[in-house]
Amino acid sequence: MTLEGRRIAWKFAERLLSPGDLAAVQRFDFQDLGYGYDPFGMERESAMLAYLVFNALHRHWFRVESRGIQNVPTTGPAILVPNHGGVVPIDGALMAVDVFKNLDPPRVVRYIVDTFAAGFPFVSTFLSRAGQVFGDRKNVEDLVRRGELVGLFPEGAKGTGKLFHERYRLRRFNVGFIEIALRHRVPIVPVSILGSEEQAPMLANLAPLARLMGVPYFPITPTFPHLGPLGLIPLPAKYHITYETPLRFYEEHPPSAADDPVVVRMLADKVQVRVQEMLDDALSQRESIFDLGSPLEPRPGGNENGDSTNPP
Amino acid sequence: MATARTPREPGAKGGNGEGRNRPKHNVLITGVSSTAGRHLAMHLAADPRIGFVLGTAPGPRPRFLAGLDPKRFLYLPSDILRPRQVRDLFHGAHFKEHGIDTVVHLAFVSHPNLKGRKVHRLNVEGTKGLLDRCMESGRVRKFVFKSSDAVYKLDPSTPVYLDENADLNHDPEADQWVQDRVAAEMICRSRMDSAGMDVVILRFASIVGRNVGGQMNAYFDGRFVFKALGYDPLLNLVHMKDVIEAIRLAILKNTGSGIFNIAGADTATVTTFAELNGRRCIALPEHLLEVVNWAMRRLKMTDYYYSVDRDRMRYTCLLDTTRAREILGYAPTRSIEFREYRGLEG
Numbered sequence: 001m002t003l004e005g006r007r008i009a010w011k012f013a014e015r016l017l018s019p020g021d022l023a024a025v026q027r028f029d030f031q032d033l034g035y036g037y038d039p040f041g042m043e044r045e046s047a048m049l050a051y052l053v054f055n056a057l058h059r060h061w062f063r064v065e066s067r068g069i070q071n072v073p074t075t076g077p078a079i080l081v082p083n084h085g086g087v088v089p090i091d092g093a094l095m096a097v098d099v100f101k102n103l104d105p106p107r108v109v110r111y112i113v114d115t116f117a118a119g120f121p122f123v124s125t126f127l128s129r130a131g132q133v134f135g136d137r138k139n140v141e142d143l144v145r146r147g148e149l150v151g152l153f154p155e156g157a158k159g160t161g162k163l164f165h166e167r168y169r170l171r172r173f174n175v176g177f178i179e180i181a182l183r184h185r186v187p188i189v190p191v192s193i194l195g196s197e198e199q200a201p202m203l204a205n206l207a208p209l210a211r212l213m214g215v216p217y218f219p220i221t222p223t224f225p226h227l228g229p230l231g232l233i234p235l236p237a238k239y240h241i242t243y244e245t246p247l248r249f250y251e252e253h254p255p256s257a258a259d260d261p262v263v264v265r266m267l268a269d270k271v272q273v274r275v276q277e278m279l280d281d282a283l284s285q286r287e288s289i290f291d292l293g294s295p296l297e298p299r300p301g302g303n304e305n306g307d308s309t310n311p312p
Numbered sequence: 313m314a315t316a317r318t319p320r321e322p323g324a325k326g327g328n329g330e331g332r333n334r335p336k337h338n339v340l341i342t343g344v345s346s347t348a349g350r351h352l353a354m355h356l357a358a359d360p361r362i363g364f365v366l367g368t369a370p371g372p373r374p375r376f377l378a379g380l381d382p383k384r385f386l387y388l389p390s391d392i393l394r395p396r397q398v399r400d401l402f403h404g405a406h407f408k409e410h411g412i413d414t415v416v417h418l419a420f421v422s423h424p425n426l427k428g429r430k431v432h433r434l435n436v437e438g439t440k441g442l443l444d445r446c447m448e449s450g451r452v453r454k455f456v457f458k459s460s461d462a463v464y465k466l467d468p469s470t471p472v473y474l475d476e477n478a479d480l481n482h483d484p485e486a487d488q489w490v491q492d493r494v495a496a497e498m499i500c501r502s503r504m505d506s507a508g509m510d511v512v513i514l515r516f517a518s519i520v521g522r523n524v525g526g527q528m529n530a531y532f533d534g535r536f537v538f539k540a541l542g543y544d545p546l547l548n549l550v551h552m553k554d555v556i557e558a559i560r561l562a563i564l565k566n567t568g569s570g571i572f573n574i575a576g577a578d579t580a581t582v583t584t585f586a587e588l589n590g591r592r593c594i595a596l597p598e599h600l601l602e603v604v605n606w607a608m609r610r611l612k613m614t615d616y617y618y619s620v621d622r623d624r625m626r627y628t629c630l631l632d633t634t635r636a637r638e639i640l641g642y643a644p645t646r647s648i649e650f651r652e653y654r655g656l657e658g
Contacts, residue, residue, distance in 0.1 A: 002587055034647075035580035035588075040472050041546050041628060118468035118627065121542020121598070128628070138471035142632075 001045055001129070006036065009045035016052055024106040025051060031146075038131075039146070040110070040139070046129030047108060051097060057090070058097045061236050062195060063291070068243035069102040077144040077186045078246065079177055080109060080151045083170055083275055084159030085197035087219045088232050091239075092151055095193060096131075098241055099149070109151040110143050116157070116216065137176055144184045152177050154268065161205060161217035167197035168279045173272040175264045178249070182258040182267075187246035190271055192278035194241075198289050199234035200224070238291040240282050247271065336363030337563055340401075340412045340452075342392055342442060343419030345369035347524050348458065348555060350376055352416065355556045357385040361564055364410040368392075368401060369419070386410075392419050392438040393430075402445045414563050415446050416456045420496070424489040424527065424617040425609075435492035440499045447509055454510045456562045457500045458555075461517050461548075461573070461631055463493050466623035472546075473632040476515070476571040487620045504569040512562045513571040516555055517548040517631055520576075520648050524552055530616035537586040538604055538618075541595040544583050545628040550576025551646035561640045570639070573631035577644040582625070588650035601625070 001009065013022055025048040031038045036045070058064045072078065082095060096109040111132045118124045118134040133139045143150050153159055154173035162171070181188050202219045210218040224231030249267050257263045339356055343349045344367030356362045357380045364384060367377065370391040377387055386406060390397045401407060419438060421431045439457070446452040464474050465481040480494050497513060504511045518528035528549060531537065558574040578585075586593045596604060605618035618625070636642040 002583060033579045035578070035584050037546060037580055037584075039579075039630075041581075115469040121540065121626075123542075124468075125542060125544050133472065134468065136469055136471040138473065138475070142471070142473055 001036075001043055006043075006045045009049055013048050013052060017048075017055075021051070021055065021101065024100065028100070028106045028108060040131070040133050040143070041128040042108070042131040043129045046126070047131050050093070050126070050130035051100065054090070054093045054097045055101065058094050058101075058239075061234075062094060062199075062239040063236075064094055064098055064195075064239040064241060066098050066102060066241040066243070068245075069099070071189055071243040071245050072099055072103055072107075073149070073187065073189075073246065074103060074105060074107070075147070077147050077184065078149055078189055079144070079181055079186055080149065080189045080191050080243075081154060081173075081177060081271055081275065082151070082191035082193050082241075083168070083197075083279060084153035084155045085162055085167065085193075086160055086234065087200035087202050087221060087224075088234055089160045090199075090234065091193050091196035092153070094196075094239055095191065095241055096151065107149045110148045111151040112140055112153075114157050114216070116214070137180070140176070140180050141184065144180060144186050154272070157216035161219070162197065162202065163205065164198075164201035164203060167201075168194075168283060170272055170276050170279075173268045175261075175268040178264045178267045178271070179258040182250055182253055182264075183255050185250040185255070187248050188271060189246050190244040190274045190278060192242045192244075192275055192282055193239065194279065194282045194286060195237040195239035195289070198237040200232070201235075235290070236292070237289050240286065242278055242282060244274065244278055247274070336361060337414050338362070338364045338366075338410050338412045339414045339416060339563060340366045340368065340407070341416045341418060342368050343417070344377065344387065345371070345374045346418050346420075348519075348552070348559075349418045350374070351552055351556050352418070352559055353377060353385060354380065355560065356563075357381060359560065364412075366406060366410060366412055392442050393434055395441060398441060398445050402449050407449075407451075411451070413452060414454045414456065415442070415452050416458070416559060416563065417442055418458050420458070421489075421492075423525070423615070424487060424620045425615070427488045432488065432492055436495045436499065439496040443499060443503050443511075447503065447506055450508065452509055454512060454563065455500070455503075456512045456514065456559060457497070458559065459497050459513050459515045460493055461515055461629055462490050462620065462624075463497055463515065464629060466627040466629055468627065470627055470629070472628055473630050474573070475632040476573055476635060481623075487617065489617070489620050501571075510567070510569045512567065512569065514558055514562055515571065515573050515631065516558070517550045517573075517575045519552060519555055520549040521552045522649075527616060527620055530614060531621070532585055532589045532591060534591070534608070534614040534616055536608075536613075537582070537589075537591045537593045538596050538601055539582050539586075539593050540598045540601060540625045543598075543626045544581045545624065545626060546579055546581055546630055547585060547624075547628075548575045548630050549578045549585070549648050550574065550644065551578075551648055553646045554644045557645070558636070558640065558642050561642050565640055567639050570635070572636040572640055572642070573633050574636055574642060575631040575633045575644065577647050579630060585650070590650075598626070 030044050092111045099109050100106045108131045112135045113132045115134050155171040158171045200221050204220040206218040341349055344353050353367050356365045367387045368390040373387040390401045446455050463480050465479040500511050500513050519526050520528050583593045601618050608614045
């Protein structure tokens with residue numbers, strides 16, 4: 001962003017963000033390398049604009065409710081491990097907004113994004129400036145070494161490509177995050193995100209066309225592709241996010257366990273089962289997918305249990 | 313290949329410091345007429361830990377080397393493409409008399425507009441011939457090769473910070489400038505396990521500064537700075553004084569053979585650097601950049617070669633300097649003096 005662009009971004013933010021949110025984007029921990037970028041290319045102004053957009057979606061479109069934010073570490077490295085879904089993968093952005101606005105002090109979740117996105121102009125630049133990092137093991141290790149809060153979807157792109165009847169049935173977790181957590185002694189926070197897997201019900205996947213286009217899947221939904229790009233606008237499913245107590249595998253396993261494929265697979269399965277249990281539990285408590293009628297109690301900032309809802 | 317071997321320094325008895333009582337190093341610089349060679353020769357000739365500096369390049373002594381102390385610096389014309397001249401250099405009286413124990417190889421075609429068989433011979437076969445002469449001499453204990461971050465392969469899955477073990481660009485379609493560097497580096501790497509001589513490769517980020525020349529200077533000094541539409545990768549720029557300091561440390565420190573990434577103090581995007589340099593970035597669709605760059609070169613509006621940096625204009629390429637920091641003790645200290653630097657501070 002040019003210097004003039006940065007000035008305009010701040011003017012925008014002053015008008016459109018609440019005083020609390022504005023203070024949060026001004027004070028979050030940002031390691032400036034000298035020219036307004038952090039070591040992974042995040043720019044405070046771009047991250048702020050992304051927050052502005054996704055905060056509006058978080059609040060008004062998806063009406064996100066969350067529980068257990070006190071389980072997210074306020075300092076030091078941690079890996080947040082949620083389920084992944086929704087065809088258009090904005091579940092990560094909504095969770096990042098949720099963590100940013102409910103955690104004190106605010107922290108940016110550095111998501112590990114599939115590398116295929118790095119090849120797309122505009123998309124790759126936007127993701128990088130907003131604080132996301134493309135999925136290479138070295139990038140994850142560099143992030144945890146620097147004490148960052150990392151968000152990682154062990155289901156990978158196959159998670160967002162689930163058909164509607166497969167919703168909330170987790171795909172097999174990749175094991176890379178366990179190896180890194182053991183090697184660098186990093187806690188893992190299991191997260192369940194309810195709502196994402198109904199926002200764009202995928203009825204079929206045109207796999208040959210996807211291969212031709214070089215994308216992980218080509219979805220057929222009730223609205224896409226016959227409504228064109230507008231068909232990708234997600235339905236206003238209500239989001240419920242739960243953060244579980246951190247799993248500190250490194251307390252029971254030495255760093256060398258990261259080289260044992262049996263241990264690593266077992267621990268990845270353990271995290272997968274935990275996230276699945278959280279999803280099943282949240283599904284059993286949910287009364288409606290959209291929940292458009294019930295007004296929400298305004299509890300800004302959350303209560304002593306770490307629960308938060310958006311004001312109506 | 314980035315692991316260090318048992319170090320061998322003249323008179324080394326442990327430690328890797330630049331201690332006072334350690335014997336002085338006597339250095340041969342090839343390509344001393346290049347910008348880096350000139351700065352290095354002047355710097356080393358003034359360094360009390362360096363005994364003597366022998367500088368070589370084809371042709372008569374450049375004027376800018378005339379002022380150096382003749383007791384500490386000597387220029388010898390020599391073309392590393394001519395085996396007889398190289399042999400004469402290594403068997404000559406000056407080489408033996410001054411006890412040359414370190415060779416810094418800078419004789420490399422620095423501009424991508426020079427291409428072809430002769431350039432390849434200088435870059436690759438010249439490096440090979442020089443390395444072989446150094447090993448045969450039995451006197452040279454360290455060979456320092458100045459390389460570039462252009463050797464790294466860049467694609468969407470490349471990490472933000474590349475360490476010395478990252479994949480190199482072996483693409484046969486890559487520009488000759490890149491291919492020659494990769495080939496010369498591989499020759500150096502293949503000699504790293506040789507007995508009696510350490511081979512140190514320094515991979516530098518883009519060197520930028522006044523009167524320095526090079527790709528990034530040409531890019532940011534062009535009348536228009538064109539970039540790929542939709543991309544704005546991070547770049548790291550290194551100051552010439554940091555380059556010289558890294559080479560100096562590679563000469564003096566007892567590191568053994570190894571590869572070191574050397575980055576500078578300035579990291580920002582293409583757009584930001586262009587703005588700091590008082591230029592406005594113009595974004596064009598990627599497939600037009602090559603054509604526009606060709607036209608600008610034909611019109612003498614730029615010396616920049618887009619084909620060399622095609623991938624760098626899309627993907628971030630920053631260097632992980634952990635090894636250089638921990639083993640060489642290198643840390644960048646100088647920032648590039650941009651024209652509009654004060655504008656940013658304001």
